[in-house]
């Protein structure tokens with residue numbers, strides 16, 4: 001199967017996963033990226049079965065609206081029963097690196113407000129150890145150089161993602177060569193640097209279900225303790 005076919009397959013599995021949760025008052029959380037886009041496209045067929053969505057990016061909000069799905073502000077909604085999103089890497093504990101599409105901060109906010117996080121990914125995203133994918137860190141623009149120096153002290157090789165402005169008006173540093181031995185501790189440590197808005201480690205709050213696309217079909221996995 002091609003990667004696109006795997007993405008379509010996990011998107012379809014996510015539709016089956018959330019279908020029992022839908023209802024006229026239900027607003028669901030929707031993520032960002034090429035895998036999430038396929039989920040959005042398939043969600044269109046169910047648009048009469050739920051109230052609408054909260055999106056983790058302007059791009060996803062636009063795509064949802066394009067399918068006639070109402071998009072709500074998270075502040076209007078409070079919590080969502082489920083959040084469906086992709087990942088750049090996911091480990092056996094369902095801790096993830098996210099933010100390849102620069103949407104990490106809004107993704108983390110919607111995930112924090114979700115009762116259940118369903119991660120959809122093709123098999124190439126499953127890793128033993130997080131960190132081959134460069135870890136994105138969203139920074140307030142005036143703090144970029146300072147934060148980069150602090151990241152170097154922690155052993156990273158941060159690279160400014162030139163030309164990218166997040167939906168929050170901020171910038172991204174991609175951290176190469178990071179040894180991520182303890183994702184929960186590292187997530188907190190990076191967030192404590194002044195000028196960091198958030199980082200792409202989703203470790204303290206990982207996914208609850210992983211729908212992983214493989215050539216043998218979609219595996220439905222729950223995290224190892």
Ligand SMILES: O=C[C@H](O)[C@H](O)[C@H](O)COP(=O)(O)O
Pocket residue numbers: 031032033034035036085086087088097098099100101102103104107
């Ligand atoms: O900022 C982007 C997000 O974290 C995406 O969910 C992540 O990069 C995965 O994207 P894709 O499904 O395109 O591989």
